[in-house]
Amino acid sequence: MKNWKRYTITSALPYANGPIHIGHLAGVYIPADIYVRYLRKRGKDVIFIGGSDEHGVPITIKARQEGVSPKDIVDRYHNIIKKSFEDFGISFDIYSRTTNKTHFETASEFFKKLYDKGEFVEKTTEQYFDTEANQFLADRYITGTCPHCSNEKAYGDQCEKCGTSLNATDLINPKSTISGSKPIKKETSHWFLPLDKYESFLRKWILEDHKEWKTNVSGQCKSWLDMGLQPRAVSRDLDWGVPVPVEGATGKVLYVWFDAPIGYISATKELTKDWEKYWKDEDSRLIHFIGKDNIVFHCIVFPTMLKAEGSFILPENVPANEFLNLEGDKISTSRNWAVWLHEYLEEFPDKQDVLRYTLCANMPETKDNDFTWKDFQLRNNSELVAILGNFVNRAMVLTSKYFEGKVPAKGNVTDVEKELDKAIIALKADIENSLENFKFREALKALMDVARLGNKYLADAEPWKIYKTDPDRVSTILYYSLQIAGALTSLCEPFLPFTSQKLCKMLTVSTQNWEDVGNIHPLSEGHLLGESFLLFDKIEDDAIQSQVDKLLATKKANDEKSLPVVEAKPEVSYDDFTKMDIRVGTVLEAERVPKTQKLLKLKVDTGLDVRTLISGIAEFYSPESMIGKQVCILANLQPRNIKGVESKGMILMAEGTDGTLKLISPTEVSLNGATIK
């Protein structure tokens, strides 16, 4: 295995349009922090990079909604995020932000270099342009009627009601959200990074040279590679971001996904003059901690950027985690379905390590996991309190009872004690192996096994029983028990830094070098221990219940919010109405359209003719159930080719707010061709 001289550890830059929640922590920051603290403990040269990602369209939209500037938004969230990370003990060497001057310069230079090398492809496309506001419109800045569900508030990139992803040009009656005017299509040119040119390089680099990557990561990459890569735009028409450093590119900024990962480099520059060592020396090991939503950017796009630039090293590993759910539902910032870090820190003061422990023990390493408050309580009460806290407390109480709080003499060591030392060294090795392979849950378990070892030792040795008859033996037992507690100060430091500090205070020692743990006893005979206190408190049912209630309230609020009636449409004339040829028809044949999830192909007798049409109702109606049904159809709708079949007309359906579709039929059988008016 390569002997790395230094480590460059990055953690995904959180997007500055909301605070940090447990999903971010479990997915990215806790594993990164544990890994970094572990490396530091081993005396490695390591830098830990973090920062806020502050550009991009969603921030400008949020700003507009609130009537403030984008800078106000990012300042607000950057400060909340930064403070909550600090209070939580995420030990960044630097927590920067992408609105910094250094970042503007770095990102700009990076782009310029690729530009000068001719790495980009320039393309001209048509985009919507707001003539009143005199600017191009990002997809998110356009609303219109969703061509699928008729929701009139669909965005240019996605309809939030039916979940369909859209192109802005698909929208019916597009409207600029900036001025409210109807946008026009206008040509604009942008720079594209030709990922396709790097496809074979990426394929070899990921799938052959890095077989050690997690299966979820390489699997996702393979999927992208097999689908074929396309050139990707790296600039946008927007006034919020890093300006494109090319003449004539006014009004254009770097695409947020281009500038954000460069933020890792900018932050390193701010941190140290020696930044190039960490980014350009082959002996530096670059590791990106991210969530699964970022895999494509960190494994495909950013490496391509670095490769194209030419002077940078590439990531050695990208240990992406899956997602954490909350009480069975997806975490969602917009739906307020989350446990927010800054709130947790207030509501559970001095319990950083409880959350760190719970999220580590339940980390979504191989698949999505669920966080429940019940589990949080259980892990605290039956693991942290009962195993770790209890062991330390037992050792302390016994020592103060029998030896006035001083580390007693080592005395005659038996095989049991020798085995104990060996076991600690073995568990330390387990922790190392697990962490080197990014198996954080496994590492945490090995840590707890050290405390288990202590509990078992005490239970087997029973010092309270033999004190009267053999105080010297008790002296040895407690000497060793305390050494285990001493070893725990160091071993738990990466995982539970606050507990490590408390334990040090209790034992009046400092943590050891990692190498010494298990080999050198940290506490000397006669050493005076500090005051004993509880490392962890039980968490009672009412504390858990109030958190559950809080979530239930959120759920209720969301349910009420998600039942809006689609708003009224503008008035139409009777003439407008009569243009529609709506009539009754009978379904003669029905079959699923192959290779689709939602489509049925129907043959309908309309009275006028027998025609074929396609309808997106397969999720609600089986082909068999449709045959013989009378339906209402819009018969004079412009025909359209769908999946190779010409669809003439549209079946009318009643749509619920949840997107379910219900067939509309005449309540009594009517003649085919009967018109509806």
Next chain:
RNA sequence: GGCGAGGUAGCUCAGCUGGUUAGAGCGCAUGAUUCAUAAUCAUGAGGUCGACGGUUCAAGCCCGUCUCUCGCUACCA
């Protein structure tokens, strides 16, 4: 529909290139114990390893079909 990941004890998860009676933690039951925040320690119950079929002397692990969950992607007039 295509692609990727996953479906192993009540819960959360391990199971190396296929090899005797499938493992851990928590929960549960019983016993021991009292130094400890009724904590600890020991023992035990619990699984047709998503379903079916196949390859093999032998399959949780390999192959095929199907099914469910998550993600990406296509489709929705």
